[in-house]
Amino acid sequence: MDSQAVKRTGRWKSRIASELVEILGAGAVISAEDELIAYESDGLTGYRVRPLFVVLPSSTEEVSRVVGLCNREKVPFVPRGAGTGLSGGALPSREGIVISLARMNRILDVDIPNRVVVAEPGVVNISVTDAVSAEGFYYAPDPSSQIVCTIGGNVAENSGGVHCLKYGVTTNHVLGVEMVLPDGEVVTLGGPAPESLGYDLLSLVVGSEGLLGIVTKVFLRIIKKPQMVKTLFASFERIEDAGASVSAIISSGVIPAGMEIMDNLSINAVEATVGAGYPRDAGAILLVELDGPEAEVNVQVPAVSGILRENGAIEIKLAADESERQLFWKGRKSAFAAMGKISPGYYVQDGVIPRSTLARVLGEIGELGRRYGLRVANVFHAGDGNLHPLVLYDPEVEGESEKAEELSGEILRVCVDVGGSITGEHGVGVDKKRFLPLMFSEQEIDTMNLVRCAFDEEGLCNPGKVFPTPRTCVEPGMQKRSSETAPAKEMGELF
Amino acid sequence: MVSGFHVPGSGDTGPDVPEFGFSPEVVLYPETVEEISRVLGFASRNGIRVFPFAGGTKLFLGNPVGAVGAALSLKRLDSVLFHEPSDMVSTVECGMEVSEFQNAVGRENQIFPVDPPRLNSGSTVGGLVSTNLCGPMSTRYGTCRELILGIRAVRADGEIINLGGKVVKNVAGYDIPKLMVGSLGTLCVLAEATFRLYPRQPFSRTIVLGFDDHISCSRAAGAILAADVVPTCFEILDEKLSSEFAAAPGAKRSLLLRFDSFEEAVLEQVRQVREITSGDFASFTEIGNEDSQELWDSAREFPFSSGAGFSSKLALPVTASIEVLSGIESNPALLGVTARCLSRPARGVALVSVSGDDQEAVRAARFLENLADSLGGRIMFSGVRRELREEVKAWGDFGDALFLMKNIKRRFDPGNILPGEKIFDAN
Structure with missing residues (x-):
């Protein structure tokens, strides 16, 4: 998608700007060139792309409406937290919109008996611990940037920290998310319960580097501070x-x-x-x-x-x-x-x-x-x-x-x-996508694309990241069958 | 019998096959992942549906399966392929029995910390991953989801894929190994899995607290959860199970805990539990490791050991999983059935078995479904009698996730070669 960015006309841009202002208010839409500079890169400053607009929604509904607009207009969009990521995961798309979650920074619920904090994605990592510390609890994942990085970014990157060996990474501490899918629909996966049933979609979303949708609410597991x-x-x-x-x-x-x-x-x-x-x-x-x-x-x-x-x-x-x-x-x-x-x-x-x-x-x-x-x-x-x-x-x-x-x-x-991985906690982003084939075959990367297509057929959500080459979603059909099908019993001859 | 496959009813004496509830035309016994690939490639080209299984110990989970051409056994893929003790990581073929795998890593003083139902009667690694039914030790170690690092699997179209890895920290690509956990073999056929292991702890002690009423039990359970103790296992038993497990006969409720660590640390934690719950319990019993085995076997097998009726698992918020016992015990909707309940509060899990006549069992199922819903949780049923399956489906409401789950299934297996009806009700 990124390499084939559509060049937009000035008229189109003004129309979209008006629509964004209508959804969010003028104070939440950035379009001035000098203000856009701050959003050209994340922590990986070697890569820079200036977006068309940056928007700062304050609610799930606003995120949903903006994403719905992007879907209708086929505009790529990139979610962004604090911009501390080190793999270029929040690098804007050319001719795209950056959706900053910075204003969605409220802790919505602290439920000590159930060991759950519900936070918006713009909440800073350390603030979760601060909110429960007096009760003797904390939020375990502690990336080095925890005083500035946000929970939404942590979910996207499956962030780790220095205490992962014993306590695991973000995926072990996220119980559920509310998210806006790339067509604007809002869904909730998981919730306050420690376990869930059915396909574990939550595990796909955590660490998906913002390619599957925009997380707007996170159910975080808090744990007792060690004695x-x-x-x-x-x-x-x-x-x-x-x-x-x-x-x-x-x-x-x-x-x-x-x-x-x-x-x-x-x-x-x-x-x-x-x-x-x-x-x-x-x-x-x-x-x-x-x-x-x-x-x-x-x-x-x-x-x-x-x-x-x-x-x-x-x-x-x-x-x-x-x-x-x-x-x-x-x-x-x-x-x-x-x-x-x-x-x-x-x-x-x-x-x-x-x-x-x-x-x-x-x-x-x-x-x-x-x-x-x-x-x-x-x-x-x-x-x-x-x-x-x-x-x-x-x-x-x-x-x-x-x-x-x-x-x-x-x-x-x-x-x-030696049997390791190209990334333990920073993510693939744009930085390491060319190295993904060191670990995975084409078929394996295609399998990952099946997941992306299940969430984002259009490929509008944070395109150009993770996958080494652009991949489209082909409508799945029945496998091509032999013209005369063989009976199951013949399978015994296969080996 | 021809090596590698068996045609039921052909007169050959085939290896033991479980009661599937359907009649495959052929049962296949591949020995390598490449053979599985050939089977699925052939199956997808010819529209033949394939049912993967291994130990066949948990076929009662999920919805019934429709017509299937071939049953695919993984029993001949049964080796440990890799175990690096200093990395505490091991790769194992999915047909290996969990207990054998545990013995293998145990030789290096390490543990694969799961205790699924049917652990000692054929439960396999593949079955464990695909069902994600984990037992009492999930309190400390989590379920398979927390332990799985990588997979080697075969897609429904026959492609062999290796995803995840062999290191404990890895964020390269989507976490598809975790997607396989609990997917009941509806997305891929798992051939190998790589797990994180843990060190065996040198000392273990079980304690049983008996209570005269549910209020004091709930209070004690809450106090233990809030205390500076780290139990490996922590279960709440209702009155019936307290007696049937011989945990605390006569008690209205009991708490069952196990601590594993250095001896001093275990004894200190036991002392702390006694201290913080002393105003609540009616009895407090310490049990050594070997003497407690039968008790933990009972907890591990429940509720899938009970013969009549059906079983259900409720995934709830932590506090609801404590209070749910009272909700079940006292509710008039359950009059006329015999309900037993075990709660695993740190996991928010409540396990319930129900026996009774058909009409009452259906009413009990409806009640449990509504209860899970009202408590913000999810529910699944298993072992439902054939006659009741129209009324009691295997799965409660999946909520918003359902259409995304269907999307995933459609992308991974558009021809429904691997029977998706195990999860997605055909109706």
Whole structure:
């Protein structure tokens, strides 16, 4: 759809602008060129497209009417939350409309006994926890951008965070959604009940990268805050030993809430920025967060400390209090931003690998970095094998950004070669769609298209994303049959 | 018998086949995914409907199936294909029995934490995924939906597809493996599935709390849900089941909990439960791991073990799944039938068995359907006698989702080669 964007006339644009204003009011329709600039990209700023209009609906009905208009006029539309996504999922379509959910930012219901919060998509992730914290609950998925990213975006990308190993990702915490389908119809899938019956459509919608419709209400599962949280910090001479510690901890029967590794380059970037107290000469550091009933954590802390020691930890520290714990995490959470201190540009990747291949993959990433003449910093969710290699480059040096992008692609190939994935939490978007065939055959990508067609026959909803090449929806018919059909009994001859 | 297939009534002595409720012309036993692909390719070209099955232990789920040309057994795909203990991930063929798979990963001190009905009588991995009937351990570990990472399956047109992956975090493409969970084999034939595993916990303890009235039981259940304890299993039994499971004979209600962790952590959680519920329970019994086995077997099999009448599963909000027991017990609409009820509050699930004569059973089914609806939940029925099937359909209202579900089915299998009527009532 994107590559075949229809060029619209000025007259058509004014008519559509009037209709949008009629639906939403003038204050909710952006059409001035200078104001549209802010919506040209999301967190993946290398890709930019200026939309025709940006609209800011305030209700499901308004979203439905706008989408209905888009459907009637065959205008592509792109849903947008806070625009913090890192794969270009909210990149506008040419000659399309961006539907920002920023004004749909109310928490509609807090139901502690049923452990459910009902939120509009524009609610900021951390606000959900803030709404239930006093009652001793929280919302578990915690992407690094949680103070700005929105629930709608989290649903679209199936966002993760640093506590996924134990608590899962967004799909494990969404019980239901109300959504506007690409023809404008409003449906509710799931609801406040933890389980549902029939086809699990909700699992398709979560992580669909905004291609199946626009979510306008989300039923979120909240969970009890753990009675105790303890964070261990360990430094290692070699990153491989940090990796081996991760496998050993899990093999021992302990599932930490989170395990994060940073390599020497990342440590130094962080120390130059926030001064988290990480040892600059360490080959790697590992953060292990243990949570749960007090009695359980009290047994786990010495057990994990012992494992870290056995695996060559130079220094092991247990956060003495909440402020020290926050300091341990401060470095990790500022790692991406800190790269700006040591490099004018960086390219972040999101590959996933089986934990058992960590040493091999890190070795290959190092080798690739040397071959391309670029530094690669490694920061990753070690427990679930989600790597975030940061390829450092100088955009002022001609050809270096292309080299960085190519190197990032090579890293993804390595991830897939060892049985992993091209993306663990950032999504495919426009950024990684060309790599989807590394993981999936044409038939498999066609199968994904069957899902998209079941929701969006016209292909108007966030087109140009995820799928490596444009795919249309062919009206399903009966399979082409043989002119003379064979009886079932002949099937015995098939093997 | 010819290797690989069996023609019922041909005089061959074929392998045991379950009672399908329909008469396939042929029963096929492929040994590889490529053979399944050939079967479905041939079937779709010739308009032959194919019914996939494995253990055949849960054929009572869903609507009855119409005419089918071939029944396709997955029983010969029964191996563990991959298990990397340090990744806690394993890929298994769908004809393997769940208990065998659990034994296989257990050798590495890991668990595949599901306990479906018929666990020890032939329940297979494929059946588990396609029915998503999970037992008491779903309180802590969730259902198959939370455990499945990837699939190898064959589409109705014979295409072999691998979707998802072998890592615990993966957002590349739509989560089609989860779509297969609970789809009753109506979208694809599953050949292999990859699951996340968990470490076996070193110590386990079961406790049973008996109550003299439902109010104190509900209060205690609410207190446990709000407490700093993490039970692996947590069930509420009504009066009849409290006695029949020999959990707390004579009690009006009972709570059944199991904790798995380090010994100190388990004992501390048991102590906490005793403390926070001490004003409510009439009896409190601790049971060691082996002695509790029979009790958990009973909870796992309910309500599909009961002979007469029908069973139903209600998917409800958490609080409704606690209160629903009283609604069922005291309602005049259920006079004349015998109803038993087990609730799994952390999952919002209530399981009900009903036995009684036809007219009363139908009235009870209507009542349960309305009850689920009024509580904001969904319902399914199973094991409904043939004579009642016109009046008691397998599925309650799917709400808004129905037309999208139909769209999905139409896209995946436009010829209805894999009997969609299991979910979509032919009427």
